[in-house]
Amino acid sequence: MDEERSPLRQLNEKPTELEPAEFMLSDCQDEGEFRRPLPGKEQSAGQSSLRQPAKKRLLDQSDDKAPPNKRKMVSASVVGFKPRPPVMSQRPAVNPVYKTSAATVAGGPSRGAMKKPVAATSKPESPSGVGAASRRPGWDLKGKMSDMQMKVSSYQEQVRNTKTQNRELREEAERARRELESLREEHSALLNKMSDVQSKVTSYQEQVQTISQENQGLRETGDRAQRELEGLTLEHSALLNKMRSIGIVISCSVSTLRVLEKRNDLDTAAVRGAALSDIHVCFCRAYEMENQELSSLKRTLEMDLSRERALSAQRLQEVRELTQSNAEQTDKLHQGEMERRALHNTLLELKGNIRVFCRVRPLLDRGQQQSSFEIQPQDKTIVLVKTEESHIGKEKELHKYPFKFDHVFPPQCSQQQVFSEISLLVQSALDGYNVCSFAYGQTGSGKTYTMEGPDVLAGEEMGMIPRAVQQIFQAACKLREQGWEYQFTASFLEIYNETIRDLLVSNKTPKKMDYEIKRASPTADIRVTNLKYIPVSSEEEVLVLIKLAKQNRSTARTQVNDVSSRSHSVFQLRIEGKNAARDVSCNSILSLVDLAGSERVQKSQSTGDRLKEMKSINASLTNLGLVFSALASKDGFVPYRNCKLTYLLQDCLGGNSKTLMFVNISPEIESFSESLNSLRFASKVNECVIGTATANRK
Numbered sequence: 045m046d047e048e049r050s051p052l053r054q055l056n057e058k059p060t061e062l063e064p065a066e067f068m069l070s071d072c073q074d075e076g077e078f079r080r081p082l083p084g085k086e087q088s089a090g091q092s093s094l095r096q097p098a099k100k101r102l103l104d105q106s107d108d109k110a111p112p113n114k115r116k117m118v119s120a121s122v123v124g125f126k127p128r129p130p131v132m133s134q135r136p137a138v139n140p141v142y143k144t145s146a147a148t149v150a151g152g153p154s155r156g157a158m159k160k161p162v163a164a165t166s167k168p169e170s171p172s173g174v175g176a177a178s179r180r181p182g183w184d185l186k187g188k189m190s191d192m193q194m195k196v197s198s199y200q201e202q203v204r205n206t207k208t209q210n211r212e213l214r215e216e217a218e219r220a221r222r223e224l225e226s227l228r229e230e231h232s233a234l235l236n237k238m239s240d241v242q243s244k245v246t247s248y249q250e251q252v253q254t255i256s257q258e259n260q261g262l263r264e265t266g267d268r269a270q271r272e273l274e275g276l277t278l279e280h281s282a283l284l285n286k287m288r289s290i291g292i293v294i295s296c297s298v299s300t301l302r303v304l305e306k307r308n309d310l311d312t313a314a315v316r317g318a319a320l321s322d323i324h325v326c327f328c329r330a331y332e333m334e335n336q337e338l339s340s341l342k343r344t345l346e347m348d349l350s351r352e353r354a355l356s357a358q359r360l361q362e363v364r365e366l367t368q369s370n371a372e373q374t375d376k377l378h379q380g381e382m383e384r385r386a387l388h389n390t391l392l393e394l395k396g397n398i399r400v401f402c403r404v405r406p407l408l409d410r411g412q413q414q415s416s417f418e419i420q421p422q423d424k425t426i427v428l429v430k431t432e433e434s435h436i437g438k439e440k441e442l443h444k445y446p447f448k449f450d451h452v453f454p455p456q457c458s459q460q461q462v463f464s465e466i467s468l469l470v471q472s473a474l475d476g477y478n479v480c481s482f483a484y485g486q487t488g489s490g491k492t493y494t495m496e497g498p499d500v501l502a503g504e505e506m507g508m509i510p511r512a513v514q515q516i517f518q519a520a521c522k523l524r525e526q527g528w529e530y531q532f533t534a535s536f537l538e539i540y541n542e543t544i545r546d547l548l549v550s551n552k553t554p555k556k557m558d559y560e561i562k563r564a565s566p567t568a569d570i571r572v573t574n575l576k577y578i579p580v581s582s583e584e585e586v587l588v589l590i591k592l593a594k595q596n597r598s599t600a601r602t603q604v605n606d607v608s609s610r611s612h613s614v615f616q617l618r619i620e621g622k623n624a625a626r627d628v629s630c631n632s633i634l635s636l637v638d639l640a641g642s643e644r645v646q647k648s649q650s651t652g653d654r655l656k657e658m659k660s661i662n663a664s665l666t667n668l669g670l671v672f673s674a675l676a677s678k679d680g681f682v683p684y685r686n687c688k689l690t691y692l693l694q695d696c697l698g699g700n701s702k703t704l705m706f707v708n709i710s711p712e713i714e715s716f717s718e719s720l721n722s723l724r725f726a727s728k729v730n731e732c733v734i735g736t737a738t739a740n741r742k
């Protein structure tokens with residue numbers, strides 16, 4: 045476009061270039077006008093000088109008297125360059141004739157044809173003999189005459205030259221004017237052409253737009269036609285099928301006709317033709333009916349479609365409403381869950397944050413004599429009864445030792461019945477509270493049976509640990525629907541003779557490890573260095589670990605119990621819950637402890653290593669009692685550090701936890717005094733009020 049415009053611009057610019065030339069040419073014209081009289085002037089001057097020798101003479105005479113400047117003027121007028129005064133005042137361009145001519149040369153270098161500087165710039169040469177004329181004596185009139193004639197002829201020559209030049213300039217000016225005119229015409233033609241081109245471009249653009257719109261319309265029409273074609277193709281194929289079936293009917297009819305023909309029932313061709321014509325009419329009717337059916341089917345389909353569309357819009361609206369209601373319900377559910385947690389906690393607090401359950405084992409050997417005790421599960425009481433000789437030794441006295449706990453389970457109670465009473469506590473662990481459950485009792489009283497069960501994976505007899513794990517994973521799965529995500533880490537250790545052993549490390553490759561109970565920071569939970577903390581994500585994974593721990597647990601033959609656990613085993617499940625949508629999180633530790641059997645040294649008749657084991661066990665159990673006493677009496681100092689067991693469990697035995705103690709009782713008569721001791725210990729623990737637990741929530 046710029047390229048197209050550039051010549052136009054040139055054309056626009058040309059006149060400005062031409063202006064000076066135009067001005068110059070007009071000057072030349074004027075010049076011509078000015079010049080025209082010039083030869084005449086000169087001629088007249090010449091003539092006057094020719095005609096007035098007498099006057100010249102007078103002037104020559106007065107020359108001597110005039111001042112020097114006047115003399116100069118006179119001499120100038122002699123050579124004929126001085127114009128007549130009136131002409132000077134009106135036309136100051138006798139001299140400008142030369143100046144303008146000189147300017148013409150300077151101003152029009154491109155117009156070589158206009159250059160005629162010789163005549164314009166060269167001053168008229170003084171005719172030869174002028175100098176001689178001044179030397180001529182006054183009387184030499186003939187000589188002077190001849191000088192004058194020479195001068196006149198020279199001037200005439202000059203006039204001729206000037207005329208020629210003037211004519212040439214005029215021609216040049218005419219040519220330039222014509223050129224200018226043609227350029228102007230060209231310019232205006234180009235402008236017209238430009239505007240034509242522009243209007244054409246605009247019209248092309250409009251055409252392109254119209255065509256593209258038409259194209260779009262055609263495309264849509266094409267699509268519509270394509271769809272219609274597809275519909276028609278389908279209809280066509282349906283009609284073809286119909287035709288085929290009708291054809292079959294016709295062929296059947298024809299063959300029937302043939303049969304009839306054979307039977308001579310139809311004698312003439314006319315009758316045959318009529319029959320065929322009937323068939324044709326039938327066919328047409330059938331076709332018409334089919335067509336009508338198809339049309340009504342189409343109408344029905346269209347109605348169905350619009351109904352479906354309306355239904356779909358309605359469904360969409362319902363989905364929107366349901367989504368909104370779902371969000372509201374989720375909110376309510378979350379609020380409900382938080383309320384449930386609060387109520388659950390209140391309930392447990394009302395029951396007491398440290399609770400004691402008593403469980404009496406059934407008699408293992410029916411031949412053994414059972415000690416006398418009365419159990420009232422409703423009253424949550426157990427009364428040990430013993431007939432003893434009176435102090436004076438005359439008559440036997442009946443001694444009753446009543447104990448009241450949070451629950452008393454008689455021997456026939458199943459594992460499930462026991463667990464149903466602790467499941468609330470397990471739920472608390474998921475809600476962010478530290479929970480600790482431990483079994484206390486003499487050797488063989490059923491602690492391990494209660495906590496683990498005879499076989500970890502035995503359905504009905506599964507102990508509290510696998511059941512708690514099962515409940516936790518099931519509850520975590522349900523809470524996932526409310527946006528809770530849980531992470532679990534399991535650890536299993538035993539404290540044997542005040543030494544920690546990792547039960548999740550196979551005993552076959554014993555490796556001496558230093559296990560130290562530590563709190564990494566004042567706000568961190570208590571952990572054991574070098575102990576295996578294994579992330580678990582399912583109940584099955586945990587059961588495998590419990591089984592491994594069971595195998596690894598130290599067992600030793602004692603006189604009281606064939607397979608007696610001589611160590612405290614501590615299973616811990618660390619629970620971290622997060623509800624990212626609600627920006628809530630909680631963490632807690634579920635500790636399930638199977639304590640080593642308590643027994644009196646004298647009765648067990650242990651010696652050597654067994655005696656050492658027993659002393660260690662009893663020391664730690666005594667310390668456990670001391671911790672509870674300190675907690676019950678709200679002492680500022682609680683002696684957690686006295687033994688590894690209490691030091692390890694300090695987070696689960698303090699104010700910020702929920703504690704459950706099983707006191708297991710052996711029913712045999714010979715276990716009476718041990719049972720009494722255990723019940724007394726448990727009774728003391730039951731008296732403890734360890735304050736209000738707070739959830740570890742953020």
Ligand SMILES: Nc1ncnc2c1ncn2[C@@H]1O[C@H](COP(=O)(O)OP(=O)(O)OP(=O)(O)O)[C@@H](O)[C@H]1O
Binds near residue numbers: 494498
């Ligand atoms: N409630 C019960 N029902 C049936 N059998 C039981 C019950 N409680 C315990 N037993 C059985 O009693 C025996 C001893 O139980 P268990 O080993 O659990 O005692 P313990 O207190 O753990 O002994 P230790 O302190 O020596 O480890 C086991 O054979 C166990 O199966």
